[in-house]
Amino acid sequence: MLHILSRSPFTMDINALLRCVKAGDELLLIQDGVIAALAGSRPLELLLAAPIPLFALHEDLEARGLTAQISTKIDAVSYNHFVRLTVKHERQITW
Secondary structure: OEEEEOOOOOOOOHHHHHHHOOOOOEEEEOHHHHHHHEOOOHHHHHHHOOOOOEEEEHHHHHHOOOHHHEOOOOEEEOHHHHHHHHHHOOOEEEO
16 A cells, blocks of 8 residues: 655644554655655654655655755655556555
8 A cells, every 4th residue: 555644743633643554555645744754753764663665755855945854764756656656556645
């Protein structure tokens, strides 16, 4: 399943998201969700403990001026990669 986090991790129940993920899932951070990719942040620590790969939409990082501040453990991806993730995962949930 593809999990898409579009809201700030400070305005949603990130623990609920983490209870729903399992091995084989992937998480894409978009819109204000890219805030969760900030190096050293508590939301990032929680997400990195999950057994899933994490991605952040590059265009949304740039739009918020966060490109240089994200963790090196997060892969910044293009819209093309976003589309590939949606094709790969038949099931998706947006948080």
